[in-house]
Amino acid sequence: MRTTLRIVAPLAMLLATACGSGTDSTPPSTLPATTLPATTQASTTAVTTAPPTTAPPTTAPSTTATPTTVALPPIDEPGVALYFVRGETLTVVGRWLGTMAPDELVRALLAGPTDVERANGITSLIPVGTQLRGVIVEGNAATVDLSAEYESMGGSLAVTLAVAQVTYTLTQLPGVDNVWFRIDGEQRDMLTGEGVMVDPATRAEFTDGVLPPMLLEQPFDHSPLSNPIVIAGMTNAFEATVNYQVLAVDGSLLVEGVTTAMCGSGCWGGFIAGIGLPFGTKGPVTLRVFDYSEADGTTMLDLVEVQLI
Numbered sequence: 001m002r003t004t005l006r007i008v009a010p011l012a013m014l015l016a017t018a019c020g021s022g023t024d025s026t027p028p029s030t031l032p033a034t035t036l037p038a039t040t041q042a043s044t045t046a047v048t049t050a051p052p053t054t055a056p057p058t059t060a061p062s063t064t065a066t067p068t069t070v071a072l073p074p075i076d077e078p079g080v081a082l083y084f085v086r087g088e089t090l091t092v093v094g095r096w097l098g099t100m101a102p103d104e105l106v107r108a109l110l111a112g113p114t115d116v117e118r119a120n121g122i123t124s125l126i127p128v129g130t131q132l133r134g135v136i137v138e139g140n141a142a143t144v145d146l147s148a149e150y151e152s153m154g155g156s157l158a159v160t161l162a163v164a165q166v167t168y169t170l171t172q173l174p175g176v177d178n179v180w181f182r183i184d185g186e187q188r189d190m191l192t193g194e195g196v197m198v199d200p201a202t203r204a205e206f207t208d209g210v211l212p213p214m215l216l217e218q219p220f221d222h223s224p225l226s227n228p229i230v231i232a233g234m235t236n237a238f239e240a241t242v243n244y245q246v247l248a249v250d251g252s253l254l255v256e257g258v259t260t261a262m263c264g265s266g267c268w269g270g271f272i273a274g275i276g277l278p279f280g281t282k283g284p285v286t287l288r289v290f291d292y293s294e295a296d297g298t299t300m301l302d303l304v305e306v307q308l309i
Helices: 102-110 117-118 148-152 154-169
Strands: 081-085 090-094 132-138 141-146 178-183 187-188 214-218 230-237 241-247 253-260 269-275 284-293 300-308
Touching: 081 102, 081 148, 081 154, 090 132, 090 214, 102 132, 102 141, 102 154, 132 214, 141 154, 154 178, 214 284, 214 300, 230 241, 230 284, 253 269
Parallel strands: 141 178
Antiparallel strands: 081 090, 132 141, 178 187, 214 230, 230 269, 241 253, 241 284, 284 300
């Protein structure tokens, strides 16, 4: 991923429609391990609705209830998404960790934004000093054990965003759609006195008021340029319409187009599209993803821009 981004599966194979997989309010009967197994292998074993007492191999991707999501393309090196906060909604930044081990994802999230990201208005609502005690993936669930500092956040919005940060970061893992929380080893169904339920937490519980209208989850800002560019994310845009443009370094328009999310106009849906570039296009280029105003059809709304190099 540091040098190239190759799409290794046909785009049509990446579209995953959502059909309900429920959750169970029964927490695991034993505490999760504080360290991960030495290896995590893919399997087609059926998923469970709550963490089992023993750790099976990581399962193949499962579908989730609303909001609908899409599977992200495989990449050469694990470029992972970390979910931070810009303003009062989630935003995505990329990290190239060389691994998708769940503990490494959480540690990177707890480390917070870089100085450059902070200068660009990106922050984290996870309290400083929060430590990872352990994380394990079993079936379709991840169980994360955090230190007591995690509950020192105040205000319902801060708590909701802090929980959403962990939930979205872990549910990018193939097959994971539930996140259970423990604080210093103690199972929690609710965090702090704000009443944020985590029994377990899912993406579907953290959409309105948490997500921006256009959440671009791929590609990350300053990713290597690929051809085609694969865009993926979530939106509740009017009529599920997602517009995009790619601009050359001089600002000239290279390509523009539109794709359709799986849901919109009041419901959240995933989108994915491949954007073919003119032959020989070199970076840097600017990718724009947005919605046009219903009023005039020309004003860009909910604009997200990333640079690809």
